[in-house]
Amino acid sequence: MMLKVYADFENAKKLGKSDDFTVAELVNLLNDQSSVMTADQTKNVNDALNTRVEKDNKSACDSKCDELCKMERVDMWRSYAPNPYYMGTKIVVDKNGVLGIQDAKMLIKFKALEKYYQILHSIEKDPDGTPRPNPAVTLCTDASYEKLVTLFNGMLAEETASELDVAKLTRSKKMEQYLKDSKLDCFLGVINKGKRLAQLQAIWNVMLPKELAENCTALSCDMKYLKIAANRAKQGSVKGIGDRAMVDEIIVTISKGLSYDGKARTSKYEFASKSKMFASEN
Numbered sequence: 001m002m003l004k005v006y007a008d009f010e011n012a013k014k015l016g017k018s019d020d021f022t023v024a025e026l027v028n029l030l031n032d033q034s035s036v037m038t039a040d041q042t043k044n045v046n047d048a049l050n051t052r053v054e055k056d057n058k059s060a061c062d063s064k065c066d067e068l069c070k071m072e073r074v075d076m077w078r079s080y081a082p083n084p085y086y087m088g089t090k091i092v093v094d095k096n097g098v099l100g101i102q103d104a105k106m107l108i109k110f111k112a113l114e115k116y117y118q119i120l121h122s123i124e125k126d127p128d129g130t131p132r133p134n135p136a137v138t139l140c141t142d143a144s145y146e147k148l149v150t151l152f153n154g155m156l157a158e159e160t161a162s163e164l165d166v167a168k169l170t171r172s173k174k175m176e177q178y179l180k181d182s183k184l185d186c187f188l189g190v191i192n193k194g195k196r197l198a199q200l201q202a203i204w205n206v207m208l209p210k211e212l213a214e215n216c217t218a219l220s221c222d223m224k225y226l227k228i229a230a231n232r233a234k235q236g237s238v239k240g241i242g243d244r245a246m247v248d249e250i251i252v253t254i255s256k257g258l259s260y261d262g263k264a265r266t267s268k269y270e271f272a273s274k275s276k277m278f279a280s281e282n
Helices: 006-014 023-033 039-069 073-080 110-120 145-164 173-181 193-207 220-229 243-259
Strands: 085-093 099-107 231-234 237-240
Touching (some): 006 023, 073 243, 145 220, 193 243, 220 243
C-alpha cells in the first residue's frame, strides 16, 4: 500500500498493516502532509514512526549482538571493547521543522549484550514460550565481576562522600557480607591509590579471558578516568552512576588497556572544555 495521505495510513491500520511502512515512508508523510493533518493525526503518525525506529534499531542491535556473541571470546573482547556500538537510525529536525533520517552510532550496553548471550543459551522458557536468559553463563571469565564492580563503584561513592564531608553512606548488609567473604586484600582495610588500582585490575582479570588479562595492566590514568566518570554533578547535587553504567565505563578503560600500554595510554583519554579561554581563534 502506497502511503501518500493520512487516509492511506488509517486504512493500513484497519487492515493491520501499519507496521509495513518504513521509516522513510512515515517521515515523508509527516513532511508532505504536515499542513493538512490534524494534531491527533500527526501524533498517530509520529507514534508509528517512533515505534518503527525503535523496532529497526532493536533489530540492528540484535544483529550486532548475535555477531559478537558467536565469536571466540578473545575475538569478541577485541572487537567489542574498542567499538561497543551498532549503526542505528535517528530522526532529526532541521531549522525549518522538516524531518530527516540520520545514521547514528548507538551504544550496546554490556549487560544488554550479555543478556542476549544468555538468551542464546537459554534452558527455560516463560509460559508464552519466550526464552529466559540463562544466568549460569557469562561473557566474562567469572560472573563475580558484577559484585566486584558493585564494591568498586560503592567505594568510589564513599570516597566522594567523604571528600564532600557529607553524611556517611549506609552499606547494604548483602554487600558487606560479600566484602568479608571476598578475600581480596585490595577491597579490605584502608583504601589508598594502590589498592584502588588493584581493585580495577582484579575486575579486568575476571572480565577478560586469561590470555588477554595477563597482558593488560590497569594504569593510574584508567583509574583517574573512572573516578571522574563515577559522578555527575549539577546545581549542588552529586549523583553517582549505577553499577551497570560503571560496567560500561570500565569497558572503556579495558579498550585502552587492550590497545595501548604504558605511557602511550596516558594521552588516549580525551578532554574537551567549553570555557572560552580555550576557544580557537578565527
